Amino acid sequence: MSDTAPNSIKNIVIVGGGSAGWMTAAALSSLVSPNAIQITLIESDQIGTIGVGEATIPDVINFNTMLGISEQDFLRATNGTFKLGIEFVNWGKLGETYFHPFGTHGVDMQGIDFHQFWMRYRASNQDSVIEDFSLSALAAKTHKFAIPSNDPRSVLSQLRYAYHFDATAYARFLRDYAEQRGVKRVEGKVVSVGVNGENGFIERVSLDCGEDVSGDLFFDCSGFRALLLGQTLDIDFTDWSHWLPCDTAQTVACERSGPLLPYTKSTAKKAGWQWRIPTQSRTGNGHIYSSQMMGDDEAIDSLIRDLDGPALGAPRKIKFRTGHRTKFWEKNCIAIGLSSGFLEPLESTSLYLIQEGISKFISLFPSADMPASVQAEYNRQLGQKFEQVRDFLILHYKATERDDSPFWDYCRTMAIPDSLTQKIELFREAGRIFRYEDELFSKPSWIAVMLGQNIQPRSVDPIVGGLNDQEIIKSLNSMKAAMLGAAAKMPTHETFLKNYGWAGASTPTS
Numbered sequence: 001m002s003d004t005a006p007n008s009i010k011n012i013v014i015v016g017g018g019s020a021g022w023m024t025a026a027a028l029s030s031l032v033s034p035n036a037i038q039i040t041l042i043e044s045d046q047i048g049t050i051g052v053g054e055a056t057i058p059d060v061i062n063f064n065t066m067l068g069i070s071e072q073d074f075l076r077a078t079n080g081t082f083k084l085g086i087e088f089v090n091w092g093k094l095g096e097t098y099f100h101p102f103g104t105h106g107v108d109m110q111g112i113d114f115h116q117f118w119m120r121y122r123a124s125n126q127d128s129v130i131e132d133f134s135l136s137a138l139a140a141k142t143h144k145f146a147i148p149s150n151d152p153r154s155v156l157s158q159l160r161y162a163y164h165f166d167a168t169a170y171a172r173f174l175r176d177y178a179e180q181r182g183v184k185r186v187e188g189k190v191v192s193v194g195v196n197g198e199n200g201f202i203e204r205v206s207l208d209c210g211e212d213v214s215g216d217l218f219f220d221c222s223g224f225r226a227l228l229l230g231q232t233l234d235i236d237f238t239d240w241s242h243w244l245p246c247d248t249a250q251t252v253a254c255e256r257s258g259p260l261l262p263y264t265k266s267t268a269k270k271a272g273w274q275w276r277i278p279t280q281s282r283t284g285n286g287h288i289y290s291s292q293m294m295g296d297d298e299a300i301d302s303l304i305r306d307l308d309g310p311a312l313g314a315p316r317k318i319k320f321r322t323g324h325r326t327k328f329w330e331k332n333c334i335a336i337g338l339s340s341g342f343l344e345p346l347e348s349t350s351l352y353l354i355q356e357g358i359s360k361f362i363s364l365f366p367s368a369d370m371p372a373s374v375q376a377e378y379n380r381q382l383g384q385k386f387e388q389v390r391d392f393l394i395l396h397y398k399a400t401e402r403d404d405s406p407f408w409d410y411c412r413t414m415a416i417p418d419s420l421t422q423k424i425e426l427f428r429e430a431g432r433i434f435r436y437e438d439e440l441f442s443k444p445s446w447i448a449v450m451l452g453q454n455i456q457p458r459s460v461d462p463i464v465g466g467l468n469d470q471e472i473i474k475s476l477n478s479m480k481a482a483m484l485g486a487a488a489k490m491p492t493h494e495t496f497l498k499n500y501g502w503a504g505a506s507t508p509t510s
């Protein structure tokens with residue numbers, strides 16, 4: 001991109017150097033020449049970054065690929081591991097576990113979704129769970145990993161993966177990338193923002209050292225503060241805490257123990273849930289809870305009690321608000337990252353929403369006068385992304401049978417958005433799932449959570465209902481055998497990583 005038209009953008013200013021700021025800087029610097037557009041990123045060591053955000057979804061691979069980053073360099077630089085999905089414990093009922101894998105379940109046949117065949121199969125195989133037909137889930141359970149095959153005839157083509165990594169190291173890695181491509185980094189704290197009295201555009205930010213930084217376009221990547229879009233331009237916040245009532249996290253890393261797991265674990269607790277995220281050198285943990293239903297001391301005790309190894313430091317408390325800004329782009333300011341909104345990390349979607357903010361901006365790259373139509377389209381698309389993720393998260397809370405605490409009583413009985421009610425009812429009727437408008441979560445994801453949390457369809461698709469039982473059983477048995485065979489041949493996750501992208505930062509414990 002090298003547009004030098006009179007009303008083209010010449011100076012972009014990014015306020016904030018967390019994952020959002022450096023992802024934005026890296027992506028833009030990979031596309032624009034510093035001769036055409038100067039990009040300046042301002043960050044404050046004094047304020048620091050949020051420093052959490054260790055689990056991702058497969059889309060992050062596209063982001064790194066777009067930047068031309070080598071996967072092995074990335075894994076070494078960020079202490080990264082592979083993630084094949086999420087294990088959910090105690091969500092549907094106490095004592096129950098299910099797996100939300102990346103990739104597909106089985107193979108669709110005759111244009112009909114696989115799970116319809118599986119529901120027939122289950123009628124005569126009562127113990128069967130759908131994840132027995134997911135290669136990602138089978139590999140995860142045996143701590144195995146392999147890179148997916150590009151050959152659609154290979155069973156390995158059904159694998160999909162994402163990463164766990166150290167988010168602070170990722171921001172550092174992207175900083176090197178962006179600085180090599182001409183991004184100017186300024187260390188300092190923004191103390192005031194200059195706005196044009198006529199058109200309301202941001203003109204400059206002033207730093208505590210007395211320096212002013214001017215720009216045509218400003219990215220607000222200042223985290224929960226939302227310094228530009230929230231504090232300066234006064235854009236309101238849509239609060240979704242009545243649907244997603246957790247508002248506090250206690251986080252702590254612990255020593256790694258046991259095999260290196262290729263999945264995130266999410267355990268539902270009395271008033272929220274706890275994550276376990278393995279990176280190469282340590283395990284990240286956090287207890288997310290509703291502060292109205294649980295006090296900090298109880299939350300910390302519960303977090304520490306359920307660590308896999310000794311804690312590395314004291315727990316850190318993070319307060320958050322669930323929802324998003326009513327606009328993501330206003331005048332010449334775009335919020336990306338926590339400044340734009342936050343949905344709890346239950347399905348590891350925050351970095352994805354950052355990615356979406358960046359890619360939608362690139363697809364709508366404006367002239368310096370910031371046409372209202374462009375802003376409106378960006379706001380529509382981002383708002384829709386947040387709503388789609390929101391519904392998927394609410395499903396986990398709503399579809400519970402737990403009645404052992406006021407928190408779960410609330411979640412089980414709360415009113416939910418109509419869009420989610422419709423999805424659940426369609427599934428309950430005959431197991432049908434539809435994916436709307438470029439929706440992030442695929443059919444297998446919805447199916448994994450619906451079935452995993454005991455939403456049982458009343459009937460199967462009538463076409464599958466009319467097929468011969470024995471043929472379905474034979475076909476699924478051979479599918480399962482092929483998957484088990486493929487998983488058995490994979491190396492362990494740890495062996496694979498050691499030969500591929502091991503940081504060598506510490507000696508693994510197994």
Ligand SMILES: Cc1cc2nc3c(=O)[nH]c(=O)nc-3n(C[C@H](O)[C@H](O)[C@H](O)COP(=O)(O)OP(=O)(O)OC[C@H]3O[C@@H](n4cnc5c(N)ncnc54)[C@H](O)[C@@H]3O)c2cc1C
Pocket residue numbers: 015016017018019020021042043044045047048049050051052053054055056167188189190191221222223224225227249251286318320336337338339345348349350351352
């Ligand atoms: C509990 C929790 C768990 C999470 N887990 C995950 C996860 O598993 N997966 C995932 O994808 N995401 C996760 N996230 C989200 C993820 O952490 C963030 O989306 C991501 O790190 C982006 O943060 P950010 O860059 O927007 O903000 P921050 O990291 O807070 O960065 C803000 C930046 O702005 C700068 N700044 C602020 N004010 C000023 C000022 N006045 N002057 C100059 N600079 C300023 C700061 O110095 C900093 O550089 C989690 C978030 C929370 C709260």
